[in-house]
Amino acid sequence: MPLPFLTADRSFETAAESALPYADPDHWRRPYRPGPWRVGVAALGLLLASFVLFAAVLIALTGSASSGGVVLVVGLAIVASSLRLLRMGVWVSRRGLRRTGFLMTRTMPWARVVSVRTVQQPVRWLGLPRTVQGQALALVRKDRSAEDTPPLLTTHSLDFLGRPVAFDRAADVVEAWAAENRRG
Template sequence: MPLPFLTADRELDTADDVPLPYEDRDRWRRPYRPGPWRVGVAALLLLLASFVLFSAVIIAATASLSSAGVVFGLALVVIAGALRLLRMGVWVSARGLRQVVFFSTRTVPWDQVGSVRTVQQPVRLLGLPRMVQGQALLLARRGRAEAVPPLLTTHNADFLGRELAFDRAADTVEAWAEEYRRV
């Protein structure tokens, strides 16, 4: 079974001279692998969902079907949350740059992208209120002075403890921006 989210880094490793090694550029793709923190939390949520589903079966066998339906619905919400957690991140295609967060998605077409650059600044540790010194990949939109949250940081769930992976992902997103802002 092909797992396309695992091939992002491998494609980058095999194509060192080509900054954008993807053949189908109209397809949205994340130019990096999900980090171990994100995958670990999603795995724990799916484990919790399996226990909740098992309890829904037990409740259906011993109690009313309506209460089992409520517990089953709760399991579906936990599963949907785990899947959304795995979809979070920055996605690129020929159409633009997409930032997926837990409750929303923001897409910026390439013609509205002013610059994409890496800066040294205080960043949130795993999205929590605690700030630490790190690097962030920032998006500046053309004609807008509004502050947007960083696209990627060295201390988010994908790159905590993986500096090289952050550098590679930031370079790839910057390469996509350079390629498509010219067109």
């Protein structure tokens, strides 16, 4: 079963003539691949879900169907959480920039974006309260200051921890999308 949200469009790596070498710029796309930490956590969640779903079948066959149903719902919630974890990230299209979180997705049209730039600042390590010095892709909006807006990408997130080249490439592509669409 293909999982299109796991792949990133690789055409930006090969085309040097344009920052946006996509055939369909209206299609939402993530300009980078999910990092190994994110994929690993999701894989562990799916592994746990397989055991829970197997337990749901055994409980339903040997015990009560209602208990098996409860365990089945728990297993399906774990599967949904793992898949949502894989969808998290920054997505771009001609219409705007979309930040997909675990519980909420926010879309910002390019008309409200003043700038997107890479800055050195303290960033959260793997989303935990601990901060370390790193790089972040900061979004400056017309209606808010840069300090009020959380960074789009950081060097210490689940996608880019230990992968500075991947962070630089993803930040460059998002900046190129912003520059191209604010002009047009």
